[in-house]
Amino acid sequence: MSILGTRVQRVEDPLFLTRGAVYTDDLVDERLAGALHLTLVRSPVAHARITSIDVSAAREAPGVVAVVTGAEIGLEPVVLQGGAPKETARPFLATDKVRFVGEPVVAVLTEELYQGQDAADLVEIDYDPLPAVVDPEEALKGEVLLFEDLGTNVVGGFGLDKEFDEHLFDDCEVVVTQKLVNQRVAAAPLETRAAAAVWGDDGRVTLWASTQNAQSARDAVAGWLGVERDVVHLITPDVGGGFGAKIGADPEFALVAQLARITGRAVRWSETRSENMTGMLQGRAQIQTITIGGNRNGDVLAYRLDVLADAGAYPRLGMFLPYFTRQMAPGVYDIPKVESRARTVVTTTTSIGAYRGAGRPEATAAIERAMDLFAAEIGMDPAEVRKRNVIAPDKFPFTTKGGATYDSGEYAKAIDKALEAADYAGLRAEQARRRERGDTVALGIGVSAYVEITGGGAFAENASIEVHPDGTVTVLTGTSPHGQGHATAWAMLASEHLGVPVEKITVKHGDTDLIPRGAGTMGSRSLQTGGVAVYQAAGELVELAKQRAAEVLEASVEDLEVAEGAVNVRGTTTSITLAALAEKEPLKVQTKFDSGAPTFPFGAHVAVVEVDLETGRAVVDRIVTVDDAGPVLNPLLADGQRHGGIAQGIAQALLEEVRYDDEGNPITATFADYAFPSAAELPSFTLVDMATPTPLNPLGVKGIGEAGTIGATPAVQSAVIDALSHLGIRHIDMPLAPLRVWEAIQAAKGDA
Amino acid sequence: MIPVGFEYVRATSVDEAISLLVEHGEEATLLAGGHSLLPVMKLRLAAPEVLIDIGRLSELSYIRVEGDEIAIGAGTKHRALEASELLAKECPLLPAAAHTVGDPQVRHRGTIGGSLAHGDPASDLPAAVLALGGTIVLRSPRGQRTVPITGFYTGVFSTVRDPDEVIVEVRVPRTGGAGWAYEKFVRRANDWAIVAVAVVDGRIGLANMGPTPLRASAAEAALADGASIEEAAALADQATDPVSDVPATAEYRRHLARVLTKRALTTAAGAAG
């Protein structure tokens, strides 16, 4: 019986659940014995000129070994994102100007960690304040410039070469337009950022860092340090969550390595939660203007998406993400005319990077809002409008007007399954009853349909597999698990071919000397690239083993099969174990799988919310999701990914928002203020199965990591608005927290 | 997240804690459950030079009936209030309010004395004790005094407590069968109140509607004069001064106070008997 598709329990859990996992800050390594501790003095102001830095008192503080300023760090400012203007280079430690609260200015190194903050408090920095610019629309005006030499705050854009078509909506009976805010959110992983570095006598630096991809982090850090990439040995210990914000390297990693070089000692750094809430990349942060047009019969004919993306102070990956947003603009719909553009501006805020979905949830949120607004305008059921406009299943592969080629999909079926599981008709009847009775608790039903890109960044991945003479197996992967369960999943894939139990298979990742090539874990890419590579490697190993066994067993390769860790001659008892073969000669293969293109998982969510009309508080009562990512390797792991994603999706819709005041001060930088959810804010999830394989890899699998987030957010937003539709409310921006919902209700009452 | 250095002394009795307070003067601060003090120290918003730990004094941890009142030791944990059968019977508002504080970890560390002394207008127990018309017993080298909670708070995070005084006890009336309710409005289950309303025996305490916990006196008076619940609740935000912050504007808080008061009064009316 195949192990694929079964609920194998996570082999990594006993360690994680008993606190046995070793995160970067927990590392005990003799090379780090006596390491110095780095404390960063970060800017308390959003935008200012630095007029003086006095570190003399700090240098005298107990335990201080070095206090280093930007003038002394010996690293040139760097452009952190390819394609960003050269004027946006970020210094590793600010010298003449700061551009967001949390920007590092001075590095303090102490013998003991606790001495660091005391010394940091003695650093005196004079700031000559400049006006902050927090709102991207303000930034667009260019009245306050972050980079004077650039002469503008616009740092990038897509689709700006031609004007919008003024006749786009000419054929439409109905046209609706709406401005939307897809708000800024914090990744807030349980493990904050951390790094440790030590230089060896061989002139190489060993750098431990909490990242989602060791190999690209190594390349970035080497580049920033100005050394060959072989000089950097990057190791990722256990990583406690990333959600996209730990893709690649942060400048602090290079800072740690450079400070170790300057002092000739090991240096370690682990940021505090407060630092994390301003220093770590944040997500989303788009202002969108949508326009949708069509006929009263429900046909959507044209759609326009205009994106203004906030890059934060120094452009990072967030600058690129509107590319995905544009690509996925039409979502699951076959819309004859689609146009979009995106502009990215810098603001005096924390930089924007990837966050679970990264560019695609923003596209889905926009088109799904557009569908609802269109449905409301023509007075048609929103689920009906969706089904009427989706791409038909016989049209795949389908190239959309967004420019993406979707591999496979059955969108109407996904919507129907979700509606059926939720008892949509029953819910609508209940909603009508409540309205008739004048209940103070209104029922709202939200439907979303989505398609997304997984494996969108890097299509190829490496894997190697070796059977050892003791019968154990080692798998090396270029993916970089930080919660996903690759140790279990990759072992299952190897076990499928080798017949070796998963307990005997060890999966290793994230050590660049051991695994020099790999693209890490992001964009839900791992299974469809790295997992398939492991599966392929195990298959190749079987062939190699058969060839070797053929000689030993004096049998022909065609008569051999591999089962339960041994090569057997079919129909006989003659066999040799893989372990015995490995004893004679290393039994190992290295391979690479290249899918050549991304895949496009899809699904539909139905959210049911109750809204207290007196207080504005919305509670998700149920959420039913169809998340089709092809055949499921391990339902336990896939369900876990869906659960986490749905939770984060609901949280963006109802709770989470990173906010700044007008001076650019973060006002949600603690966990008391930043409202990420707990289990108590969430319902139980109803997960409906559906599996449409992709032709792009032999397992037919697509990515599942971000699906929940992408589908849940618009479904929940839509449900809350739906609950209030009888009051004439058509749109409320996220998060639909009680205050905002109450204000919308008040405004609607005022209008009535 | 590392506090400024401090000295730590563990008091073995209330008397010793008082003499340590006298010895160290303004530089000293009492440490009970630490769940309000330590967070502000870690953010370096407070930097006491000496911490006098009273967290393990069993003499401060009790709940007992004394005549018409219930006496509660200042060191009694929220969890003990929540789980007390005595309180469930004699003063059910208090365990209900304690049950809404933070999460189980917080409730197993935080104390009623710490909560009252800290004076955060958003906290739950001060509003509940205010609605109960409780009193606070303070001990110092000058002896013991009892202050009604109505006169205890002077502003945000400030009280009439002298620096050398220890809260030793909180006294609340036995409310028996009087109607009561605790309505707390939060974004997330473990959050501080955006607004909370405590109702017992026709008295109404408000959390987070001003710099200190407040009584909704106008609403109480209206009720006493025979107004309906709706009419009385409409006055619940009178003489309040709520702040505007991320989760709520002042106007929204006023509205919530009225709605929650209406709900609490309705529940209390149903619970009386």
Ligand SMILES: Cc1cc2nc3c(=O)[nH]c(=O)nc-3n(C[C@H](O)[C@H](O)[C@H](O)COP(=O)(O)OP(=O)(O)OC[C@H]3O[C@@H](n4cnc5c(N)ncnc54)[C@H](O)[C@@H]3O)c2cc1C
């Ligand atoms: C995550 C989290 C969530 C929370 N949520 C809530 C909530 O929802 N509602 C709520 O009401 N509270 C909440 N709290 C606060 C919690 O209830 C605290 O425990 C309480 O406010 C303080 O009690 P403590 O014993 O921990 O006091 P400590 O932190 O030890 O002390 C607080 C202050 O009181 C003084 N003090 C303590 N005991 C005495 C005494 N006997 N005499 C004189 N002065 C004294 C101290 O010197 C200090 O100034 C939360 C706390 C946390 C960490």
